[in-house]
Amino acid sequence: MKLHVGIDLGSTTTKAVVMDGQTILGKGITNSRSNYDAACAIAQTEAFIDTRFSLLHQALERSAPGGLDVPAFLAQLEVNFRLQQFVNQLDYLAELAREEAGKVRFPKLREPLRERLDALFQGIAGDAEQIFQVGQAKRSEFFRDLAGSAYMRHAEALADPDGVSYDMLVNIYDKCIIRVENQVLDLAFESNIGTALERSLAAFPRLAGPERETIARAAHEAGEAVLDVVNSVGTGYGRARLPFPKEQIRSEILCHGLGAHYMYPHTATVLDIGGQDTKAIQVDAEGIVTSFQMNDRCAAGCGRYLGYIADELNMGVQELGPLAMQSEKSVRINSTCTVFAGAELRERLNNGERREDILRGLHRAIVLRAMSLLARSGGVEDEFTFTGGVANNEAAVAALRELIDENYGARTINISPNSIFTGAVGAGLFAQMSRAEPIPEPRKASQGATP
Amino acid sequence: MSEQASVQKETSMVLQKEMIAAHYKALEEAPQTGKKLVYTFVPGNLNELIRCFDNLLPVHPEINALQNAMRKRTGKMVTDAEKLGHSEDVCTYVKADIGMLRSGNIGPAGTKIPDPDLLLLSYTGCFTFMKWFELLREEYNAPVAMLHTPYQGDGMITDSMRAYVVKQLKEEVIPKLEKVSGEKFDIDKLRELMRRSRQAEDDLVAVLESARNRPSPIDAYFGAVYYIGPMFSAFRGLESSVEYYRALRQEVEWRVKQGKGPITPEGELGQERYRLVVEGPPNWTSFRDFWKMFYEEGAVVVASSYAKVGGLYDQGFRHDPDHPLESLADYCFGCYTNLNLPGRVALLTKYVKEYGADGFLINSIKSCNSFSAGQLLILREVEKRTGIAGGFIESDLVDPRYFSGANIKNRLESYLQMVEQKRKGAA
Numbered sequence: 001m002k003l004h005v006g007i008d009l010g011s012t013t014t015k016a017v018v019m020d021g022q023t024i025l026g027k028g029i030t031n032s033r034s035n036y037d038a039a040c041a042i043a044q045t046e047a048f049i050d051t052r053f054s055l056l057h058q059a060l061e062r063s064a065p066g067g068l069d070v071p072a073f074l075a076q077l078e079v080n081f082r083l084q085q086f087v088n089q090l091d092y093l094a095e096l097a098r099e100e101a102g103k104v105r106f107p108k109l110r111e112p113l114r115e116r117l118d119a120l121f122q123g124i125a126g127d128a129e130q131i132f133q134v135g136q137a138k139r140s141e142f143f144r145d146l147a148g149s150a151y152m153r154h155a156e157a158l159a160d161p162d163g164v165s166y167d168m169l170v171n172i173y174d175k176c177i178i179r180v181e182n183q184v185l186d187l188a189f190e191s192n193i194g195t196a197l198e199r200s201l202a203a204f205p206r207l208a209g210p211e212r213e214t215i216a217r218a219a220h221e222a223g224e225a226v227l228d229v230v231n232s233v234g235t236g237y238g239r240a241r242l243p244f245p246k247e248q249i250r251s252e253i254l255c256h257g258l259g260a261h262y263m264y265p266h267t268a269t270v271l272d273i274g275g276q277d278t279k280a281i282q283v284d285a286e287g288i289v290t291s292f293q294m295n296d297r298c299a300a301g302c303g304r305y306l307g308y309i310a311d312e313l314n315m316g317v318q319e320l321g322p323l324a325m326q327s328e329k330s331v332r333i334n335s336t337c338t339v340f341a342g343a344e345l346r347e348r349l350n351n352g353e354r355r356e357d358i359l360r361g362l363h364r365a366i367v368l369r370a371m372s373l374l375a376r377s378g379g380v381e382d383e384f385t386f387t388g389g390v391a392n393n394e395a396a397v398a399a400l401r402e403l404i405d406e407n408y409g410a411r412t413i414n415i416s417p418n419s420i421f422t423g424a425v426g427a428g429l430f431a432q433m434s435r436a437e438p439i440p441e442p443r444k445a446s447q448g449a450t451p
Numbered sequence: 452m453s454e455q456a457s458v459q460k461e462t463s464m465v466l467q468k469e470m471i472a473a474h475y476k477a478l479e480e481a482p483q484t485g486k487k488l489v490y491t492f493v494p495g496n497l498n499e500l501i502r503c504f505d506n507l508l509p510v511h512p513e514i515n516a517l518q519n520a521m522r523k524r525t526g527k528m529v530t531d532a533e534k535l536g537h538s539e540d541v542c543t544y545v546k547a548d549i550g551m552l553r554s555g556n557i558g559p560a561g562t563k564i565p566d567p568d569l570l571l572l573s574y575t576g577c578f579t580f581m582k583w584f585e586l587l588r589e590e591y592n593a594p595v596a597m598l599h600t601p602y603q604g605d606g607m608i609t610d611s612m613r614a615y616v617v618k619q620l621k622e623e624v625i626p627k628l629e630k631v632s633g634e635k636f637d638i639d640k641l642r643e644l645m646r647r648s649r650q651a652e653d654d655l656v657a658v659l660e661s662a663r664n665r666p667s668p669i670d671a672y673f674g675a676v677y678y679i680g681p682m683f684s685a686f687r688g689l690e691s692s693v694e695y696y697r698a699l700r701q702e703v704e705w706r707v708k709q710g711k712g713p714i715t716p717e718g719e720l721g722q723e724r725y726r727l728v729v730e731g732p733p734n735w736t737s738f739r740d741f742w743k744m745f746y747e748e749g750a751v752v753v754a755s756s757y758a759k760v761g762g763l764y765d766q767g768f769r770h771d772p773d774h775p776l777e778s779l780a781d782y783c784f785g786c787y788t789n790l791n792l793p794g795r796v797a798l799l800t801k802y803v804k805e806y807g808a809d810g811f812l813i814n815s816i817k818s819c820n821s822f823s824a825g826q827l828l829i830l831r832e833v834e835k836r837t838g839i840a841g842g843f844i845e846s847d848l849v850d851p852r853y854f855s856g857a858n859i860k861n862r863l864e865s866y867l868q869m870v871e872q873k874r875k876g877a878a
Contacts, residue, residue: 237857237861250868251861251864251865251868251869252861252865253861253862253865253868253869254865254868254869254872277858277861284876286876288869288872288873288876289865289869289872290840290869290873291834291840291841292865292866292869293843294858294861294862294865296845296855296858376827376843378831
């Protein structure tokens with residue numbers, strides 16, 4: 001199978017897509033964790049896992065064993081697969097934590113600390129099945145966030161102010177999580193699908209023996225399929241870190257333009273609000289960029305700003321949009337400065353404003369900034385495609401619709417559920433367009449670290 | 452590089468270095484030699500007129516600021532000026548100058564620049580110049596000679612505009628220069644200086660126009676910053692500048708014959724991949740890094756508006772010894788920032804076409820209104836008239852806080868890839 005890979009090393013998240021011709025076979029995403037090398041390897045591993053799931057999906061659709069509800073089964077299988085990955089990483093985190101416990105300054109605390117950690121990790125393992133359920137909304141998809149919030153919760157309950165304190169437990173976590181994130185763990189499809197499959201089959205007790213065998217064989221084959229990467233192109237902030245020759249590096253502006261065109265062929269204007277920059281892009285009928293504007297030096301009003309706001313409110317960044325949607329009035333926010341985000345927010349709270357109203361105002365302020373870039377790039381033409389992580393935020397989208405309507409009139413506004421992968425898709429398409437040259441061997445899918 | 456090239460290259464560079472060093476030394480020694488200092492600005496500078504008086508030496512505050520910036524000294528100067536109450540949005544040349552003044556007026560050569568004896572305010576194309584010298588007048592208690600150059604609002608120079616400037620020269624500027632120098636104005640001396648200016652101007656134009664060649668033997672933005680130095684500052688009309696431009700022209704013509712590209716700080720540029728026209732001044736605090744972003748991609752600037760900030764010689768203007776005062780007036784009118792927007796658009800469009808550029812890029816300076824106002828309109832118009840894609844980056848003159856390398860590199864690379872993609876699409 002001849003494949004092309006596009007990788008987008010963003011400031012906040014790193015994305016990879018695997019493409020077979022014009023079809024996206026697999027997508028992978030991870031947090032960029034200030035380590036683009038690890039992030040890139042992991043995003044690729046994830047994209048290859050997703051690719052193998054796609055292959056399995058195709059195989060099951062073809063063989064359709066005994067009227068199996070394929071989408072439901074695969075949803076279950078994927079959840080169990082993620083659970084298995086989570087457990088593997090958790091085991092490693094626990095191992096490191098125990099090791100750290102042996103190094104604390106007061107020897108008599110070492111044993112009690114180990115005991116608490118054992119209890120703590122048992123607690124998280126117990127929670128894991130709750131976290132991984134079909135249809136369950138999570139605050140984040142990343143191990144750091146999922147394990148972190150469970151860890152803090154258990155640490156709070158288990159801490160003893162006079163002995164093993166909460167601070168001590170948190171300190172251990174902080175020391176270990178970075179090592180987990182940057183460690184190459186075996187999280188690949190081939191290695192973890194077996195356990196996930198067993199668990200999933202158990203959830204479908206009515207399946208007969210031969211059907212179970214068909215499924216197992218299809219899973220095995222999906223794991224064994226040779227994925228031959230013909231060419232890769234990288235983009236995004238960390239693109240210079242990729243071990244690619246210059247021809248295989250494309251600016252994310254070009255990639256977003258082409259990716260948006262791929263997703264919506266009538267796209268004329270693209271807005272991308274990413275982690276630390278906002279880009280307004282005009283493209284021609286082929287998806288080639290004709291003009292663009294980008295925020296200058298500061299990241300005011302970008303995704304990172306929402307991240308800070310979420311931290312200030314002690315919320316997950318994915319929870320901001322839904323909360324803002326409950327607002328009844330918009331509070332006017334003047335500054336979208338990331339540095340002053342906390343101050344601005346606290347001032348409004350002190351004035352007695354409701355969180356949801358402030359958040360609605362914040363989203364509007366972000367979009368107003370983007371509107372100025374759009375105007376500078378040449379306006380909003382029909383059709384308009386909104387990409388980047390912030391496009392998943394319903395409150396930002398609502399503000400954008402309102403302001404586009406006010407300023408430019410009716411426009412078709414496209415937002416793909418895969419909008420965060422737009423840049424990576426563009427890179428994948430460039431990989432197909434550019435003449436394939438021998439490239440450094442892609443990292444093997446089985447060598448990924450933590451997702 | 453061959454021995455011949457390195458020898459040739461050295462001639463003009465060595466000459467310029469010596470000229471600048473001698474000038475700063477003369478400034479430093481002015482209290483002993485009895486020379487008087489005339490502070491004045493680059494656009495519309497009346498160098499020949501000042502140099503008519505043996506006792507006078509010109510000082511250019513913008514050049515001090517940019518030279519200090521290239522030596523990474525302006526960060527503190529700018530923040531010092533802010534402490535004195537100059538806001539963040541004020542022109543950073545002004546703030547660097549105020550900061551330098553308050554810390555002993557040590558110039559880029561590391562020596563003290565003595566106080567001005569006269570502030571010759573050739574107010575051409577930039578309103579800030581007036582406010583700047585108002586500040587210096589307060590600081591130094593020095594007399595001001597004001598020369599008001601009417602803006603080319605209608606895109607042309609009229610007889611009444613010319614008469615207005617000549618009248619000011621006769622009634623305001625020359626009498627004050629005579630008073631400060633203690634010398635009588637000699638118009639024949641001015642004619643003599645202008646004859647020399649003409650000669651050097653011809654050579655400078657030949658150098659700038661050499662960029663029409665493929666590959667271009669020069670970079671008409673980053674490289675031109677050095678080429679325009681003597682002409683736009685203290686040396687126009689002097690024998691040293693005639694020599695400098697003669698040597699420079701010979702070097703460039705040699706490069707053309709050899710089919711060579713421009714010299715960069717890291718040696719000769721390999722393949723010329725992009726030919727750009729650039730609008731706006733460069734960033735000075737990270738000048739080398741900024742330039743590198745271009746030459747690493749094989750991008751050569753073939754024409755720039757910045758190289759015309761001290762005169763549009765390539766559009767035919769020459770100092771005229773037969774009409775000395777009138778030609779000083781015309782010189783002031785013709786500086787780039789004294790052109791109206793249609794004039795700027797027309798000029799840039801002409802450059803794109805005549806120099807066979809495949810890109811047009813604006814470096815928008817945060818704190819420079821005389822350049823930045825209207826740049827988005829310029830961008831759209833030039834795009835429309837030439838059919839090529841425009842690009843837009845932002846930085847500042849001498850405030851290091853406003854140079855975001857990653858951001859500029861990202862935008863520039865995106866822009867160049869966009870040009871490349873368009874070329875591929877057209878092919």
